[in-house]
Amino acid sequence: MGILGGIMKKKLDIPYIILFLIVSMGAVIMFIPYLWMVLSSLKGNHEILSGATNIFPQKITFEGYKTVLNDAPFIRWLINSLISSTLITLATLFTSALAGYIFAKFKFRGQKLSFILILATMMVPFQVIMIPRYLIVSDLGLINNLFALIVPNLISGFGIFLAKQFIEAIPNDLIEAARIDGAGEFRTFWSLILPQIKPALSAVGIFTFMAAWNDYLWPLIVLNDLNKMTVPLALVFFNGQHLVNYNVVMSAGVLIMIPVVIVFLVFQRQFIKGMTMTGMK
C-alpha cells in the first residue's frame, strides 16, 4: 500500500518503477537457490532416483528430513557449532577489549612491536599458518577435539585493532577520574571502558561469531569424528554419503538455515550497524 501509494502520488514515476522492478527481480534471483533447496528437500527418494527433471516435487514427502534426524547426530552438530562459536566470540570480545585498552592507553616496552606484529598477522593468508598450526595442535593432542577449533581463535587481530581505535577516542580524564576515585585497573576497564565501546564490540562479536560459525577449512583439517563436526563440515560430509539422494542433504541444509536465519532476523539491526562501522574504520 505504502509503496504503491507513493508511486501514485508522484504521477507514475516511470524510471522509479523500472528501478523498483529491477531491484525486485535481483532479489528474487538471490532467493532462488533457497527455494530450490526447500523444494528439493521435499522430494522423495524414489523421485530422485528416477532422474525426473521436475523442479517442484511430484509428491511432498519428508523422507529427507527423516533420514537426517534419524541417521545423523544433527542436534549434536548444532550444539558443537553453538558451543565453539559462542566460546570463541566471548573470548574474542574479552581479549580484544582488554588488549585494545592496553595498547591504547598504556605505554610499556615492546608495545609498538607487539601491536605491529598483531596487525601484520592479519595480512597473512590462512593457508600459510594452516599447516604449522595443525602440527602444533596435533602436538598438543587436540586433534579431533572441539578444543582445537576454539583455542587458536581466542584472540583476533582485527578485534584488537578495532577496540584500540575506539578506546583511543575515550578521553583520558575520564580514566584518571576513575583512578582518583580509587577504582582498580581492572575495575576501570570493566565498568568504564567496556560500556563505552559497546558498538565496536557488537561489531567484533558479530563478525567473530559468523566467521566461527561458517568456518570450513580449519574444522575439515582438525576434526575427524562425525559426532564432533560443526555444521558446515557435517553438511559437506553428509553430502558425500548421500550423493544420490540429494534430498537428504537439502533437508539438512534447510534445517541448518532455519536457526541461522532466525538469529539473523532478530539481530539484523545490530548486524548491519556493526558491518557499517567496520567498513568505516
Added chain:
Amino acid sequence: MSSIPESTGTKTAIEIKGGKKRTQTQIKVQNRFIFFSLTPIMIVFIVFSAIPIVWGLVLSFYQYNPLQEHSPFIGLRNYMDLLKDDVFIKSFWNTFKFVIIAVPANIAITLMIAIGVNRIRNNMFRNLFRTIYFLPCIAPLAGSAVVWSTMFNKDTGLFNVLLNFLHMPGVDWLTDPSLAMYSVIAMTLWADMGFNIVLFMAGLDSIPKMFYEAAELDGANPWKRFWNITVPLLSRTTLFVTIMTCLAYFQMFPQFQILTNGEPQNETRVLALNIYDHAFTYMNMGYASAIASVLFVIILIITIIQLKLGKSQWEY
C-alpha cells in the same frame, strides 16, 4: 565521515603517559595489570599465529612429511620444483583469473545494487531488499556450495532443467573446461555479494544529499552525477571493499573443493586447493608450505599496490 575521531586519542594518551606524575606504587600496579592482561593473550597469539607464520616459511625449505622421522633440509628445492610443476603453474594463473574476474565483477555489481536499493524510497522495502541480498552471506559457504552443486547438475539441476524447458541444450556447468571457472565465480558472487552491498549502502548514505541537489540544479545528468560525486566520494569505501574482497578471494577454498575439486583439466584448481591437497592428501607439507609462501607474497604485493594507489588517489 565516520563518527569516531581517529587521531585525537593518541595525542592525549601521550600527554597522560608523559605528563602526569605517578607514584611508584601506581606504576607498579599498572605494570602488573599490563603483565597479567597481556601475557595470556600474547601467549595464544605467539603459539597459534606468530610461530606458525615463521614455521610455515621455514617448512618450505624442508622436505617435510609428518609420517617421516627425519625431514631433510633441501634449501630452495621446493621452490625450484614449483617452477617445473605444471599443476602449480596452472593453479597460479587460475587464482589470478578468478580474482581478476570475480573481484571487479563483485565490485561493479554490488555498487549497482547498492545504488539501486538506496534509491528505494520506502523504508520497509529498502530494508527487505537489503536483507534478501545479504541473506546468502549468513549461510556457510560450504553449505551454499553443496546446494549449488545440485543446481549445476547436468541432468536434474535447476539451470539445465530451465534451459531444457526453453528448448535449449543443457550445459556442462562444472565439467566443461572452458566454463567451470565461470560457474564457480557465479556461485561465489551469489554467496558473498551481501557484505559489499551493505558496505556500499552505508558509504552512499554518508554522502551529503546537498551535493546531488546542487549538481541537479547545475543540470548534471545522472551519469555525470555518478562519476563526479558518487565515485570520488565513495573512493574510501571502495578501496576498503576492494582490498578486503581481494584478500578473501585469493584464499577462497570451500566452493572450489566442493563444486569441482580442481577438475576438469585442473581448470578450477586454485592455489588454496593445491596447498590443501599437497599438505593433506599427499602429505608433502614442505612443498605445500612453499606454495603457501608464494601465495603470501602475492597477497602482500597486491595489498601494498592497492594501498599505494589508494593513497595517491586521496591526495589528489
Added chain:
Amino acid sequence: MKNLKVIWVVFLMLLLTLSACSNSESTSGSSDGKVNLTWWSHDGPTFVKANKKFIKDYEAANPNVKINLQIYPYDAFVQKLKAAYASKNPPDMAQVFGSWVPEYTKNDLLSPVPDEMKDWVKSGFYEPALGAYTHDEVPYGIPQEYNIENGGVLANPDMFKNAGLDYPKTWDELITDAQKLTVTQNGKIQVKGFDFVNYDNITFTFLSLILQQKGEYWTKDNQVNFSTPEAVKAMDELKKFVTDYKVTNLRDFGGKLDTSDLFFKNKAAMVIRGPWSIAEGKENYQFEKLDYIPMPSFTENPPYFAAESGWGEIVAKSSKHQEEAWKFIKYMTEKENAKYFNITTFTVPANKEAAQDPEFLKALPKMKASIDVLPYGMFIGIIDTDFLKKTINDNFQLIAADKVSVEDGLKKIETTINQMLNK
C-alpha cells in the same frame, strides 16, 4: 586485578571441562575391565554392513572386547588416517586400502603380523593383494580383498538385446559394439557405449593395455617408463575411445558421479569397473538387471592386468591392544568370515581358500569374470597410487582433448611421477 585472574581461571576451566567432555567418549583403552578397540573404515554401505556383523558376533563371543567402528567417506578417510598417524593418535585398527600402507611401513608405524600367524598369511593370500602390505618380506597387514578394476565389465543386457548384439569376445567387437550402443543427440552423447573415464579406470585400463602387449612400465632402478612403444600404443587406444570411436567423453569426469553411477542411471551400456560396483548399484539404485562380462584382451595375449593391494586390516604400532586387535583381524579374515565379507561387499577374496571355494561363485555367479582372470594379475608396484592416478588422469584429459600429443603427455606423466618417486 583479582577479577582479571578470576576471568582467566574461569576461561581455562571452561575450556578444560569442554575438552574433557568431548574426549570422554572416544578414549581408547580399558575401562571397567573391557578392552576398547577403535576401528576406522570407509563408508561403503556394504563394507559397513559386513564390519558391523563381525563386531556384533565377535563382541558376543568375547564379552571383554568392545569395538568402536568409525566410518568416513573415502576421500576424507585417506587424509584422516594420515593425519591420525602423523599426530601419533592412530586408531587401534584400520581397514585401509593396500596402496596406502607402504608409507606407514616405511616409517615403522605399523604392528607386524604376529609370528604365529605369519606363515598362514604368506601362504594363504594372493600375492598382488599382499604386495603393498609387505615390507622387507614381513607382512604388516592382512588383505581382505584382491582389488581388481580390470577383468570385468558392467553390461546392460536390455541395451544389448535392443541393439541385437551379443556380448563382445574380442577387442574389435568391444569397439564395434560400443559404437552401436552409443546414443548421440545433437552431437552430445546421451548413452555411452563403453566408459572407463573415472578416477581409477583410466589408469588401470592404461596399465593393462601395456601389460597385454607384454610391455613394462617399471625400470630396474624403480622409476617408471612410459616412453615405450607399448605405452604409446596403449594411451593412443584410450584416446581413440574419446576422439575416434566416440563412445565416451570427458563430460562426467570430475563431476560427482562415478562411471558406475552412469551405468545404473542407464547412461552407459558398458562400464569397466571393479565388481564392488555391482553391490553399490544394488544398494543405491536397486539395480540388478546387469551382466558382468569378461573384458576382452587388447592383444592375442591373456588379459594381463596390474592390481594394487586392496582393502585389508592394519594395526597401529602404538596401539595398546595389538594382541587383541590381531585376534579380531584373524577372526575376520579366516576362510568362512572372509567369504562372508567378500560375498557381502561383492569383492574378490584375497584369501585363496575363500576364492577357490565353489560356494563363493554359487553365491555370486556374477563374479565369475573376476575370479577367472586372477592368475593374470601382477602387483602394481610400490607407489602412491593416488598420485599416480591423479597424474595420469590430468594428462589423459589433456591428451583426449587434443591439447597435448600422446607422446608429450606420456613424457609429462613419466617425469612428474619420477620426480615424486625421487622425493
